[in-house]
Amino acid sequence: MTKINLPQGTLDLLVLRILSTGDMHGWGIAQKLSMLSKEALQLQEGTLYPALYRMEARGWIVAEWAQTKNNRRAKYYRITKIGKKRLEEEKHGWDILTGVVAAVMKEA
Numbered sequence: 001m002t003k004i005n006l007p008q009g010t011l012d013l014l015v016l017r018i019l020s021t022g023d024m025h026g027w028g029i030a031q032k033l034s035m036l037s038k039e040a041l042q043l044q045e046g047t048l049y050p051a052l053y054r055m056e057a058r059g060w061i062v063a064e065w066a067q068t069k070n071n072r073r074a075k076y077y078r079i080t081k082i083g084k085k086r087l088e089e090e091k092h093g094w095d096i097l098t099g100v101v102a103a104v105m106k107e108a
Contacts, residue, residue, distance in 0.1 A: 004040050011051050012060075013094060014041075016079055016087040019061060025074040026052060052077060060086050 006014075018024065018032050029052075030043045055061045060083035063075045079087070 004037075006041075009090070010094075011043075011047070012055055013087070013090045015048075015051060015055065016060060016083055016090070019077055019079040020084065020087055023076045023078045025068065025076050027074070029077070055083070058086075059083070 014033060015029060018029055018036075024032070026045075026048055030048055033041045033043060052061065052063075056063055056077075059080060061077045061079055063077050065073055066076050068074045
């Protein structure tokens with residue numbers, strides 16, 4: 001499978017979208033992204049966790065330590081009100097961008 005290079009800022013959009021469905025730990029976020037992308041997105045810890053820390057610093061998500069179903073301790077992430085607003089803004093911009101790119105690619 002071809003490696004996909006995400007445009008800058010896209011990972012934040014995808015993570016916020018996943019967290020909009022419920023709290024999740026980092027490994028769960030990576031697994032859900034992989035599953036939803038039909039394994040086209042295989043995020044490494046060195047990619048995902050810096051993005052999570054950045055989003056936490058911006059107030060888009062909050063983290064809390066809790067027990068997993070396997071009785072392990074993990075940091076769970078939750079989208080905040082600010083994060084939900086950011087998700088809507090980013091989604092709107094993404095919808096416009098993908099429409100413009102699709103129109104140009106179709107007509108060129």
